[in-house]
Amino acid sequence: MAKSLQIKSVMKTFGQTTALEEIHLDIEKGEFVSLLGPSGCGKSTLLRIIAGLDQPTSGRMNVDGFDITASSASSRNIGMVFQSYALFPNMTVRKNIEFALKPKKLSKKTRTDKAMHMLKIVGLEALADRAPQQLSGGQQQRVALARALVIEPDFLLLDEPLSALDANVRHQLQQEIRRIHHEFGMTTIMVTHDQDEALTMADRVAVMNNGRIAQYDTPQNVYRHPADSFVASFIGTSNQIAQLGKTWVIRPEHFSVASAQSGMETYVNSMMFKGAFYRLKVSVIDRTSPFFNEKLIVDLPANVVDSRNICPDQRVYLSVHDHEAQLSKEMVMA
Known part of the structure; x- marks a missing residue:
């Protein structure tokens, strides 16, 4: 079930370096939000904090109004897809997906049924018994997506999931991820440095620069009415x-x-x-x-x-x- 996320005054420092400064972000239930910006702007750091992989130096995060700032990553019911796929080479495609369900103490049959159902959704049902290394990059990313979705997460987090793929495959997966987002109705947050990807896929875009959010708005408004010269320069020509x-x-x-x-x-x-x-x-x-x-x-x-x-x-x-x-x-x- 989709949930809302409220990020209030979040800061993150590493020694003397400030990675995030006064981040405020409200994400509605079922919304697709893209964190967009150049390398080093803080977008991946913010995603890791949302996932519970890092803790903010200050500030707080609420899910549906409940403070989760100090909660562990395992308690947040988050599905995450990385650029590197992170699939287990010694497991079949189906077993890679089943692995995500092990903490839920389900029967083997239930795990298998759920994994096969997700493979059908991402169009890879016929490849269930192959090893990940026998798949193309686009197919491996579909497996990673299925593994993230099989746990029925409250949030789907995508960390530059398509940047390693060629243009045609990337375009196909953009459409696929958007379709699945609508089908599941989950709240989705995607990190990308690709402005076309953000404008194409997201309901709202948070353009980040030097650890701050320069503008948070619809793709149309970010493009047509940039908040400052950085946004105007970074988005489009x-x-x-x-x-x-x-x-x-x-x-x-x-x-x-x-x-x-x-x-x-x-x-x-x-x-x-x-x-x-x-x-x-x-x-x-x-x-x-x-x-x-x-x-x-x-x-x-x-x-x-x-x-x-x-x-x-x-x-x-x-x-x-x-x-x-x-x-x-x-x-x-x-």
């Missing part, structure tokens, strides 16, 4: 232009081709084909534009670029969409 005490943050896709009468004149320095679009690097040469002399990254649909024969070393007129303009403390979002 952005042009940040400082003017009159404010910073304009303009996403590359917010530009479009315009006429000479209505657009600003730019010079195309380079361009790269990206499939559905071209990514251009341009210099603004229009002296009447507030962006004069700025260098910008611009994404234009491939069919528009091809039909207009836009090429490097030529001029193109661009306009900026302002329908998403959003003023924040630090910046203007275009």
Whole structure:
């Protein structure tokens, strides 16, 4: 059964180093939350504290309103999936999953039935008697996921579970994990440094930087309305232009081709084909534009670029969409 988690003023220090500072996080029942940030930002440390593998230096954690800060990892009913899979090579796939049920004192038949049921859910029922080393990386991660789920956890914790996989397998497992999350309705917390993964999979994203949460919001708001320049830089690609005490943050896709009468004149320095679009690097040469002399990254649909024969070393007129303009403390979002 899904439970809620409240993290209040959690700090974690290692000697003179502060890994986490004043972490506040409220996670609702059945929610999928991603902890996103660069290496060393504290996201894995926070996940270990949630799991009970580390204790916070200060602060507390409540599950459904009950303080669990000092409780052991074994008492928290948490399923955890690691990047390394952590499967036992001397056990079959089925026995790896059954192993998670041993503390529950169930009969062997019940353990086997539950393990086979989980293998069916992750699509590996036919591989139950194989050794883990006979499986692909994606299949091994499915086994690790099944082992975490078989105990019917209150929380599913995922520590960069897909980072070792190639792009196609990673995409398939993103969809699979999201499907299973919905099917089981459990509260899921995933650590990742991959922004696309976080935006694709999570209901809410906690963007972390230097041991703090820079922004905690929906993927749409984190992308469209970043709280500060770090979030704007870390999430997606952005042009940040400082003017009159404010910073304009303009996403590359917010530009479009315009006429000479209505657009600003730019010079195309380079361009790269990206499939559905071209990514251009341009210099603004229009002296009447507030962006004069700025260098910008611009994404234009491939069919528009091809039909207009836009090429490097030529001029193109661009306009900026302002329908998403959003003023924040630090910046203007275009």
